[in-house]
């Protein structure tokens with residue numbers, strides 16, 4: 001019970017934050033809407049007791065006025081509550097978005113428990129019933145139902161005290177049982193979030209572009225449809241609670257009381273009970289039944305919305321404990337970036353992806369990292385950009401520990417091209433200058449990345465949306481997208497970023513574009529602290545120094561020539577690739 005009231009309180013504060021005017025209007029119309037039928041019941045009683053006298057006339061007009069008032073109140077109430085509901089939903093979604101983006105790292109986005117909580121944002125898009133904003137509507141049902149019941153009991157009790165009390169008890173019992181059953185149902189409803197996510201995943205796979213090619217080539221359609229349906233049915237089994245019989249028993253008890261009261265009125269009407277009073281009692285009994293129906297309907301909806309509201313609060317609270325920004329401001333590295341005995345394992349992973357790693361990245365020079373798949377190269381970059389925190393060891397920039405540094409200031413020093421950079425369905429300009437106000441260096445960045453001719457050929461140049469899913473939009477090839485990513489990073493460098501991270505910058509490039517990248521590599525990275533991860537030795541050999549990673553540790557380090565002379569893992573990998581190319585040519 002206390003939990004429910006806390007939920008109502010939380011919702012009221014939210015509604016007030018969303019719009020004080022709409023909150024006041026909603027509450028006023030709510031009360032008017034509940035009071036009008038009771039006023040009408042009393043007025044009808046007065047009409048009946050005065051007919052055929054002319055004094056019945058004002059009461060007849062009052063009956064009409066009460067119905068008119070209710071009609072107006074319902075209309076206004078529905079409009080105000082709908083507007084308030086949408087504002088509350090938007091506010092909650094915004095708060096959740098802010099909370100999800102607040103932690104400095106991305107570990108919470110790969111943790112199933114956090115994802116289940118965060119998923120509440122998606123769920124409310126899917127199911128209108130669960131949206132907390134609906135409380136603006138459903139609370140009216142709860143309040144209306146209660147007011148109608150109590151008002152009806154007062155009217156009945158005036159002439160039939162025993163039946164009035166019986167009606168109150170039966171009505172409250174029915175409302176209580178509905179509430180308990182609804183609470184169980186609502187809690188069940190939210191128990192299946194993991195399976196819901198899975199169901200949604202199958203659906204998205206089937207209807208969105210990323211997997212469309214593989215689905216068709218490998219004939220995955222029937223498999224996906226089967227999995228989708230099975231997963232949906234399982235999720236429904238989990239969310240629908242076994243039905244309790246108690247609300248039905250309580251509803252039958254209420255019906256019996258109403259029937260008994262009607263019988264009693266019929267027995268005494270015209271005798272001990274005046275016709276007018278009898279009419280008011282009959283009308284009040286009907287109002288009480290309508291109240292019970294409204295209570296029952298709104299109970300489940302209210303509990304569903306309250307449960308969702310609690311889940312929003314849980315999600316936001318769980319993220320509040322993850323570290324956010326603040327701390328020493330780190331500028332451009334002057335001497336070095338240093339990794340000292342750094343270890344890190346992914347949450348849910350099988351072991352350390354990086355293990356007691358020692359590495360010095362000299363400032364203003366380029367360092368290439370090579371190693372087999374899974375050696376820990378990308379993980380190193382994620383640790384450097386503080387997407388994750390090391391489980392032990394320290395990463396420092398000119399002796400300032402990154403763990404205690406202000407992450408936003410540090411990230412403003414970074415520019416990166418990731419293996420699969422995000423393809424923003426935004427304009428070409430936004431894709432390159434995203435988040436930065438200056439557009440002065442746009443063309444220079446595009447030229448340096450070798451994408452200037454593609455941009456120039458776009459229907460609306462820099463203003464063309466890079467997505468065929470939007471009007472006037474154009475999609476690019478994998479290699480062109482990679483050049484856009486490169487331009488984004490180079491643009492950031494020209495706007496002050498001092499550390500450039502290139503994770504497989506040539507993976508999608510054709511031979512000519514790749515050759516151009518090597519030719520310009522030293523020029524592009526001159527004076528900038530550059531870390532390049534690549535399996536292509538033609539890129540790697542351009543770097544000032546090279547490290548070889550194996551199972552999360554540095555096993556070799558030196559220049560291209562030094563490492564060839566060492567004749568270790570690097571030399572072996574290099575020879576293998578060189579022989580493949582010479583065989584091919």
Ligand SMILES: Nc1ncnc2c1ncn2[C@@H]1O[C@H](COP(=O)(O)OP(=O)(O)OP(=O)(O)O)[C@@H](O)[C@H]1O
Pocket residue numbers: 110346347348349353371372373374375376377378379380
């Ligand atoms: N998000 C993740 N969750 C769990 N384990 C991960 C995650 N990302 C990477 N790993 C694991 O961490 C190890 C190192 O991965 P990492 O991506 O750093 O390798 P890499 O050297 O960049 O490989 P590649 O050359 O294939 O890109 C691998 O064993 C990988 O399976």
